[in-house]
Amino acid sequence: MTRQYETVIGLEVHIELATRTKIFCGCSTAFGGAPNTHVCPVCAGMPGSLPVLNRQVVEYAMAVGLATDCRISRLCRFDRKNYFYPDNPQNYQISQLYLPICRSGHIDIETPEGIKSIGIHEIHMEEDAGKLTHDDWAGETNVDFNRSGVPLIEVVSEPDMRSADEVIAYLEKLRLIAQYLGASDCKLQEGSMRADVNLSVRPLGSDSLGTRTEMKNLNSFKAITRAVENERARQIEILESGGTVVQETRRWDDNKERSYPMRSKEDAKDYRYFPEPDLPPVEISGEWIEKVKKKQPELRDEKKKRYESQYGLPSYDADILTSDKRLADLFEETLEYCKNPKKVSNWLMVETIRLAREHGIGIDQVDFSPENLGKLITLQETGRINGTVAKEIFAVIFTDDVDPEKYVEEHGLAAVTDEAALRDAVRQAVEANPQSVADYLAGKKKAMGFLVGQTMRSMGGKADPALVNRLVGEALAQKAAAYSSFCR
Amino acid sequence: MAQEISDKMIDELEILAKLDLSGEERERVRKDLGQMLDYIGRMNELDTEGVEPLYHVMPAVNVFREDEETGSSIREEILAGAPEAVDGCFRVPRTVE
């Protein structure tokens, strides 16, 4: 390569809002469900049906705008974007072009060079499309409108990012903001957060922008990273060989790790936007903005500080717990059942994250009830189960969300605290292992551990280890006393 | 001045409107559209300087519904009139190659 190139990236991020119902009708937004079961005349585009705007959509969009320092438009309107595609039942999408709800904000990300501000051009509200599944045998496509009309915001950034790392940092930050606001669960796997990448390259030091392409179908952060790097290389190669980059939309194929141009000649390049006549404009007053601001929940940075001051957690713990809204929610909810913040933190930071990794799921998909974790910690704290058993039970809570109290009972996992029974077991262990006793008496203190282990094993692992330790100690002390009197 | 309607424009309109405009129909569209554009183009004689476009004739704003679920599953009714439906889905010719 003869020249150095700079990559210029802007993102269009679609975020599905966490409303109960769709943006323009009362159908459920619940994920899954048999095809076309969350559908009515409005979201199926039946003749004579009309849209009515869900107030909560406006408030979530405002909340995200406020959290990203946007200017909230005092007057905003919806527009129709016209194009034919079967996932779009009306063959137009209700969106916002001329007067979007938020403008001119920013998100600050951390880069190796320090804090960098990524501009947000605008945020607008729109409706999601239905789902298409392709039947390879029949050569046909099935259409399901359950997702049609699910509310989205599209967050359009300025072309301020220069690398895949910055893209990921921006997306992480945006995801946390939306999650913390409760505006979205931002699950990439379920498509509730999707990013289109606009990318161009230019010679380092140049002021003008190169021709950009738009990349779609990016379903994971890894795919985004790969697509950014691939597209950068593709464009540089074109320029280096004397060609010109074509402005186009490309579809990323993550399996093949390459992208393909998307448009056919039958795709309208002209969306013929015009103001939606079926929806009156939305006027946003100063008071309304203040009301939404007041309702704004604690965002990550505040929460982190509070965890340190209120719960006395180390900054390390607070950082990890707040790195995902789900984790922070689990933490706070578990504290309602168990008053030991550090213990709760440990279970979440260590075991929960380990199990999530082991099961190959994201933290946002972790789904056990905080009450069960709370109960588990209490069981252990009161000595009803030991640590080993606790870990075993937690693994079951993690997958099946069992009630640990019942589980302990049903599986007879309660620690044996009956001293007589344990004393008996200790006596047997001591008698069966004279060599260990001898070793101990000879000063090999490690031998005691062996005897504790033998006792635990004979109790099926359910003995309270502290108690066993004490009893083995007592038994050995007796032996020692007898031994010394004998020697004398 | 008559508006020229080129073949390229008609091709483009066919794509936008999803219509086949060929043969006689194409010539009629060419004539009608040219005539209509001339006629509605008369608006340009009118000075609208400083006049804001009026989108909604009624001054109503902020018409909302609350975020509450209404209605139940009516899949059978929704699909009843479909030209082709399979497995609870509408069916169309394959959209991707």
Next chain:
Amino acid sequence: MKEILRWPAAELAQKINRREIKAKEAVSAYLEQLYALEPELNSFVTVDEEGAYAQAGRIDELTQSGKNAGPLAGVPVAVKDNLCTRGLRTTCASRMLEDFVPFYEAGAVERLRAAGAIILGKTNMDEFAMGSTSETSAFGPVKNPWDISRVPGGSSGGSCCAVAAAQSLCALGSDTGGSIRQPASYCGVVGLKPTYGTVSRWGLVAYASSLDQIGPIARNVEDCALLLEVISGGDKRDSTCLDRRDVDFGRAFARTSASPQTSPQTSSQASLQACPEDVRGLRIGIVRDYFDEGLDGEVAAAVRRAAQQLRDQGALVEEVDLSLVSYAIPAYYTIACAEASSNLARFDGVKYGYRAGAEKGLHPMYRRTRTEGFGTEVKRRIVLGSFVLSSGYYEAYYEKALRVKAMIVAAFDKAFSRFDLLLGPVAPTTAPLLGQTGDDPLKMYLGDIYTVSVNLAGLPAISLPCGLDSRGLPIGVQLVGPRFGEKTILQAARAYEKACGGFALSPMTERAEKKGGMKV
């Protein structure tokens, strides 16, 4: 014509509520008339005999048990076929929706049923309400009951024809650029287009969303008011529908309320209740610009006579310049076609309606379906609408039209600062012969010149019969009110109607009885 067919809506409902006659008798009398004239008129796309008798049965049960079955108890109503009716085919007179049976109901139809009305069937119209003659229907043209060689007007031609021929007592139509008023004028009946937002558009298959309004069509002003009252009011399913409190239009004409009136009225708004037919002091502006060279002389004369009649009754009638008249049609067609091109995009062969067979790919399927499913006029408007919204033309056409619309609204505002009502013709001529307008769209569009501005400004307006031309064809006069001015309009309309001694039905209604109830 049978006596029962002569009773106005309020009277018929009263007799049914008092059990003097049964709703079933009303239905059977009207169906007999309907079937007798239908072969000549073609005003219906679908007749719902079974549904009508079932509803009549329910009304009769209610009244038998001593309950009031509503202000329209047993009143037969014909519904334009672009209003969705649950379980009853709704075609918009298009091949595209030939077999479409909605499972939901238009808000206006729900209200009709709740008031005890009986839906006789769905009326023929211009395809998707695009036309002024009711000839663009996929189910053949509707004929004018005053002269079956002529058109009934459009697009609500079937509804107006049915009322004029006493095939139904009243009807619902929709008016986007004159589609209630113009056929009402051609057919000699009363048709009202309400203020935008007065009647819910839920279930009205949209042509141009920002202009469409549903309205009543009746034989007389009182029935028109009663029907309007029933169908008006808020609907949470239509964001543009206003929750108006002043919709007691019909009550003002309660049969007992014809008491004489003492104090002269200076302004209209308040006093309908006091005296429904007093126009003394009412300020009426005759729109001078409408009496141009395009207006037929006989029509002009009849409209001026109507103005004189109101003056004689005490109204203050003066001429007024509305201006911008020649820009109304360009602005109207730009906006209406733009919205139509988008509204009609949903008819694509995927979810309902017609799909062309044997097409391999998606886009060829779309194209063939729409090319075969839509008629010429609909395609013409979709093409124009797609063009005026396309990039490079949006500002010059669509946005320009919205500026013109703003100026038209301002011009009306100015006129209504001086006048309570405006008066003018409805259409430049009386009903033309069948088959004469279709080939020259521009000529057809020019026929809407006196009606479209009212839609652009969202105003209420009524069309009233004001005499016949030398060929015996009805002429209409239009009264336009300010926003929410329906009561003033109805007041003046009632006064005029009373002075005329009422409006006549088409001569055909008398002929029908001689022929007897011929079933088709």
